[in-house]
Amino acid sequence: MRAAVVRTPGEHPELGEHPDPVPGAADTVVRVTAAPLVPLDLLCASGTSYFGRPAVPYVPGVQGVGVVESSPELAAGTRVWFATSAGMAPGDGSLAERCAVRPDDVVPLDADVPDAALAALGLSAVAAWMSLTWRAGLRAGEHVLVLGAGGAVGQVAVGAARVLGAGRVVAVARSERARDRALAAGADEVLALEGDAEALAGRFREALGGRLDVVVDPVFGVAATAASRVLSDGGRLVNLGGASGDTAEFSSAVLRSRSASVLGYTNNALTPVQRRDALEAVAGHAAAGRLAVAHEPVPLADVAAAWRRQATGDPGVRLVLTP
Numbered sequence: 001m002r003a004a005v006v007r008t009p010g011e012h013p014e015l016g017e018h019p020d021p022v023p024g025a026a027d028t029v030v031r032v033t034a035a036p037l038v039p040l041d042l043l044c045a046s047g048t049s050y051f052g053r054p055a056v057p058y059v060p061g062v063q064g065v066g067v068v069e070s071s072p073e074l075a076a077g078t079r080v081w082f083a084t085s086a087g088m089a090p091g092d093g094s095l096a097e098r099c100a101v102r103p104d105d106v107v108p109l110d111a112d113v114p115d116a117a118l119a120a121l122g123l124s125a126v127a128a129w130m131s132l133t134w135r136a137g138l139r140a141g142e143h144v145l146v147l148g149a150g151g152a153v154g155q156v157a158v159g160a161a162r163v164l165g166a167g168r169v170v171a172v173a174r175s176e177r178a179r180d181r182a183l184a185a186g187a188d189e190v191l192a193l194e195g196d197a198e199a200l201a202g203r204f205r206e207a208l209g210g211r212l213d214v215v216v217d218p219v220f221g222v223a224a225t226a227a228s229r230v231l232s233d234g235g236r237l238v239n240l241g242g243a244s245g246d247t248a249e250f251s252s253a254v255l256r257s258r259s260a261s262v263l264g265y266t267n268n269a270l271t272p273v274q275r276r277d278a279l280e281a282v283a284g285h286a287a288a289g290r291l292a293v294a295h296e297p298v299p300l301a302d303v304a305a306a307w308r309r310q311a312t313g314d315p316g317v318r319l320v321l322t323p
Helices: 039-046 116-134 152-163 174-183 196-205 221-227 253-255 274-288 300-310
Strands: 002-005 014-017 029-038 061-071 079-083 098-101 105-108 143-146 168-173 187-194 214-217 234-240 261-264 295-299 318-322
Touching: 002 039, 002 168, 002 300, 002 318, 014 253, 029 116, 029 168, 029 196, 039 253, 039 300, 061 098, 079 098, 079 116, 098 168, 116 152, 116 234, 116 274, 116 295, 116 318, 152 168, 152 274, 168 174, 174 187, 187 196, 196 221, 214 221, 221 234, 253 295, 274 295, 300 318
Parallel strands: 143 168, 143 214, 168 187, 214 234, 234 261, 295 318
Antiparallel strands: 002 014, 029 061, 029 098, 029 318, 061 079, 079 105
16 A cells, blocks of 8 residues: 555654555554644654654554445444544554554544545644533633634634633634635634733733633743743643643742632543544534634645644644545
């Protein structure tokens, strides 16, 4: 089969011939129709991540969308979303014509959403949805601040906050085109991520009308520091990434006086049932036009160029490879 193959950790994959997947007795073989290129793919392939140096050659790609070719449980032709551990454990991923997937990592989805759009949502949408619902327990009417709102997680968080009945949604992003994406996702107001914590806190407070109940934070650093100073009584800051650094400064007095919470989030903590339910919810809202991630389909043959674009940190949209 044709596949994107990493032959040397730290270098981009190249399109080439690769052996067809050999499924285990319980595995599903999926014919891949769309696979997003995400930061985790590059991290795993770098050879310097906390997962260790991957065994090469291997096919990267930690998630995708496709159609079942063979399965002990699902009928051939069933449309599915799937996850892989490519680069984190031995085995091949989604950037190929076919992929073998474990039973818990296959989710049938019949929502009327194009494959590339569904792939662009994927685990980023799960993270945004579950940060707001499961971790933050967002209630209708509450005010939400979304940091890093131009990225895939941020775009879905903005749209999901709207879907879940937030009273006001303010987005924060660094670049102008990222702010445009956040505005398109449905934010009431979009702010530039600039200035020190004190200045940011003042701008957050003004934009939110003096009320901040939930923060979705994939960036941490100075933005999280500023947001924590604006939290209202019972406010919750959910951190799910550190794009701006691994540390932030929080005031004990502020957190205690407001009974505020700082909560961590990772998709790895979800059960297969939680992940499936989140994907079904997201796909349903996407089919109704309420959730989306800006994306660009790219032929698998152009994987090297797409990989280099992703390595810039902000390729402008979610790149989705189509075999």
